[in-house]
Amino acid sequence: DSGVTQTPKHLITATGQRVTLRCSPRSGDLSVYWYQQSLDQGLQFLIQYYNGEERAKGNILERFSAQQFPDLHSELNLSSLELGDSALYFCASSPQSAGQETQYFGPGTRLLVL
Amino acid sequence: KNEVEQSPQNLTAQEGEFITINCSYSVGISALHWLQQHPGGGIVSLFMLSSGKKKHGRLIATINIQEKHSSLHITASHPRDSAVYICAVNVGSFQGGKLIFGQGTELSVKP
Numbered sequence: 001d002s003g004v005t006q007t008p009k010h011l012i013t014a015t016g017q018r019v020t021l022r023c024s025p026r027s028g029d030l031s032v033y034w035y036q037q038s039l040d041q042g043l044q045f046l047i048q049y050y051n052g053e054e055r056a057k058g059n060i061l062e063r064f065s066a067q068q069f070p071d072l073h074s075e076l077n078l079s080s081l082e083l084g085d086s087a088l089y090f091c092a093s094s095p096q097s098a099g100q101e102t103q104y105f106g107p108g109t110r111l112l113v114l
Numbered sequence: 115k116n117e118v119e120q121s122p123q124n125l126t127a128q129e130g131e132f133i134t135i136n137c138s139y140s141v142g143i144s145a146l147h148w149l150q151q152h153p154g155g156g157i158v159s160l161f162m163l164s165s166g167k168k169k170h171g172r173l174i175a176t177i178n179i180q181e182k183h184s185s186l187h188i189t190a191s192h193p194r195d196s197a198v199y200i201c202a203v204n205v206g207s208f209q210g211g212k213l214i215f216g217q218g219t220e221l222s223v224k225p
Contacts, residue, residue, distance in 0.1 A: 002158070031211055043200065043215040056212040088155055094211055100145040100164055100204065101211060105157040 003027065004093050004106035012112045018079040021109045025072055025093030031055070032074040033094075033103060034066055038087040049074055050097040081113045117141045120201050120216035127223050133188040135219045137201030140182065147213065148175050148186050149200040157200075160186070191223045 003026035013019055025032050034046040045058035049068035060066075063081075068074040078085060088110050092103040118139045127133050137146070148160040161168050161175040163184065168175050172191075177184040188195055201216040 033211060033213075035213075042217050043202075043213075045212050045214070048211055058212060090157060092157075097211055100162065102159050102162050103147070103211060103213070104159065105149075107156050110155070 002104040002106065004091060004104050006089075006091055006106035006109050008109060009107065010110045010112075012114065013081060014114055015081055015083060017081050017113075018077065019081065019111065021076040021078070021089055021091075021111075023074045023076070023091030023093075023106055025074070025091075026104055029093035029095050029104070030072065031094045031097045031101075032068055032072070033092045034060075034074070034076050035090040035092065036087045037090065037108075038084075043090075046076070048097070055097050078111070083113050086111055086113045116217065117214050118201055118203055118216040120199075120219050122219060123217065125219060125221045127191050127221070129192060129223055129225050131191050131223075133191050133195075133221065133223075135186045135199050135201075135221070137184045137186070137216055138182060139184075139201075139203050139214075141203065141205055141214070143203040143205060145204040146177055146184050147202045147204070148184075149202060151198040151200060151218070153197070160199075188221075193223045193225050196222050 005024045030051045037043045046060040048056040066076045088108045090108045092105045094101040145164045163177040172189045174187040198218045200218045202213040
């Protein structure tokens with residue numbers, strides 16, 4: 001158990017809908033990262049938040065947005081869902097925002113868009 | 115060409131064999147990570163390296179910064195080592211903790 005929690009574990013929804021994925025980092029960790037893992041693209045970095053502020057951005061679609069709240073939990077919002085958004089979404093956390101830190105991964109949310 | 119390349123993509127071994135998985139990268143990095151993903155999907159961090167070598171149990175990871183290459187070795191492999199092993203790099207300390215991933219190596223260890 002990494003100490004990172006994600007909810008829900010599974011999500012099935014329809015095209016055009018909007019969903020929210022939630023992540024609680026390990027106690028004391030200030031950074032939260034979001035990753036998408038799809039069969040054709042593998043693991044891809046989406047976005048990082050550090051202590052409430054966006055720190056780094058990857059290949060995140062405009063239909064996707066994220067935020068980190070004062071209690072450090074984070075939410076990833078996916079809207080106007082398409083079939084291709086079906087994937088496993090991981091969040092990870094680390095103590096700071098340095099380039100040399102172990103990241104602790106949550107169990108993931110499996111999203112299926114029908 | 116991917117910035118992080120792993121080889122082999124698939125590997126089948128007999129229990130007890132010595133296993134090596136390779137990772138090459140083409141970008142400047144501040145650290146390299148080896149991750150393990152089990153069939154259930156969960157990801158566990160095995161090692162983070164910025165130089166030299168690290169050992170944990172039967173696992174050894176090495177990195178050669180000049181050659182932009184890292185290897186993950188598993189000694190005395192066991193069926194429970196069956197998983198996907200993923201190499202990932204931090205692309206510089208000023209870009210936070212962003213990771214770029216290799217495509218993974220699927221390892222199957224037969225009893």
